[in-house]
Amino acid sequence: MMRFSFSGTRLPELAALELAMLAATSATAATTPCALVAPEVQTAAGRVQFGITLDCGAQVHAAKPFPADTQVLIGLTLYAGSNVTSTPFDSADNFRGRTLDSPDEIRTALGRDTHSKATGAAGAAKWIVLSDESVRSYDVTPKTVHVPPQGGRTTLRFDVTEKDIAGTQHFVFAAWSVTQRVACKKKDEYARSGCKRDGYVLGSDGVNPLGAYPGIEINRFQHPSGAAWTSERWIAERFR
Numbered sequence: 729m730m731r732f733s734f735s736g737t738r739l740p741e742l743a744a745l746e747l748a749m750l751a752a753t754s755a756t757a758a759t760t761p762c763a764l765v766a767p768e769v770q771t772a773a774g775r776v777q778f779g780i781t782l783d784c785g786a787q788v789h790a791a792k793p794f795p796a797d798t799q800v801l802i803g804l805t806l807y808a809g810s811n812v813t814s815t816p817f818d819s820a821d822n823f824r825g826r827t828l829d830s831p832d833e834i835r836t837a838l839g840r841d842t843h844s845k846a847t848g849a850a851g852a853a854k855w856i857v858l859s860d861e862s863v864r865s866y867d868v869t870p871k872t873v874h875v876p877p878q879g880g881r882t883t884l885r886f887d888v889t890e891k892d893i894a895g896t897q898h899f900v901f902a903a904w905s906v907t908q909r910v911a912c913k914k915k916d917e918y919a920r921s922g923c924k925r926d927g928y929v930l931g932s933d934g935v936n937p938l939g940a941y942p943g944i945e946i947n948r949f950q951h952p953s954g955a956a957w958t959s960e961r962w963i964a965e966r967f968r
Contacts, residue, residue, distance in 0.1 A: 760784050760878050761791035764802075764901050764941040769967045774890045778804055778967075780901045780941060782873060783881040790831060792939040794875045794903070800938060801904045803930045804868040804886045805922075806896035807858060807964050822949040824956075830943025830963050838963070842945070848966035849897070856898060857945045859961050860920075866893050867922025870930060872906075898964035902937040904930045935960035 761784065768779035780802065784794070794800060828835040834855050837844035848854035868886045876882050910932045912923040923929050931937065935944060943963040950956040 758796040759793035760796040760875055761788065762794040762875065762903075762939065763788045763791045764903060764939050765789075766883075767899070767901065767941060767965065769899075771890075771968075776888050776890060776893060778868070778886045778888070778899060778901075779883055780804070781881055781883045782876065782903065784876045784878055785881060786879060790829075794938050795905065796875060797877070799872050799874050799906055801870045801906055801909060801930060802873055802884050803870040803902050803904060803922075805860075805900050805902075805962075806866045806868070806888075806893050807898040807900070807962075808864040808895050809852075809856075809897050820949070822951050823947065824950045825948045827946045827948070828943060828963065829940075829946060834942050834963060834965075849968045852897075852966055854966050855942055855963055856966070857961050857963055858898075864895065865921065866896055867920055867925075867929075869922070869926055870904075870909075897968055898966050900940060900942070900962045900964050902930070902940040904937050908932055908937075935962065941965075 763783055764780050765783045765788065766779075766781045768777075770777045770779075782794075782802065784791075826840075828838055830838075833846075834844070837846045838855055838857065839845070842857035843853035844855035846854045866888075868888055871884050871886070873882060873884060908930050909928050910930070911927060912919060912929050914924050914927050916923070920929055937944075940962070942965045945961045945963055947959045947961070948956070949959065
């Protein structure tokens with residue numbers, strides 16, 4: 729940060745301004761460890777209600793840094809089934825490894841496969857890994873929520889009709905900075921369902937939310953030249 733001085737001595741006014749700028753910078757950088765946990769699904773009279781809790785408790789597992797004392801967006805996307813049976817990058821020449829950023833139970837179930845060995849509804853895999861471009865999806869209108877203080881928690885609920893989500897079986901919740909809300913063209917032929925309805929999408933930086941449930945698969949690559957990069961996919965949970 730720039731420091732102000734005059735003839736080797738800081739003026740009181742400038743010193744005060746410098747302190748104010750330091751305070752503002754610290755406030756901007758302040759974070760609270762939080763995680764999306766405890767998903768709920770309830771069905772009644774042709775409607776489905778999904779719930780998720782933003783938990784900022786001291787003991788929350790796998791917490792991520794959320795911007796403190798500010799608002800974030802919580803999105804819910806529902807997906808149709810996926811036929812992916814293995815990580816598509818396993819045989820790629822530049823593939824170097826895979827990390828599952830998810831709770832222990834999910835990470836253990838998925839292992840090196842992209843379908844969990846634990847069963848969900850109708851005997852199907854409970855968790856799968858998918859890319860947005862590989863399967864049909866339905867975006868529920870996101871909700872804005874204030875990040876609770878450390879130790880706090882808040883539960884959000886999303887209501888949809890059975891008709892709107894027909895054919896979907898898996899869900900992903902994700903938390904985004906408000907800067908990740910991006911305007912889009914509703915009439916674009918390839919626009920997402922949320923774009924066509926709300927006129928915006930979440931995630932201008934791709935699969936890079938503040939936090940997600942069930943989580944994210946992170947694939948790491950490195951070219952012989954030394955260039956390295958990652959590619960992320962969603963872990964999705966079956967709800968019916």
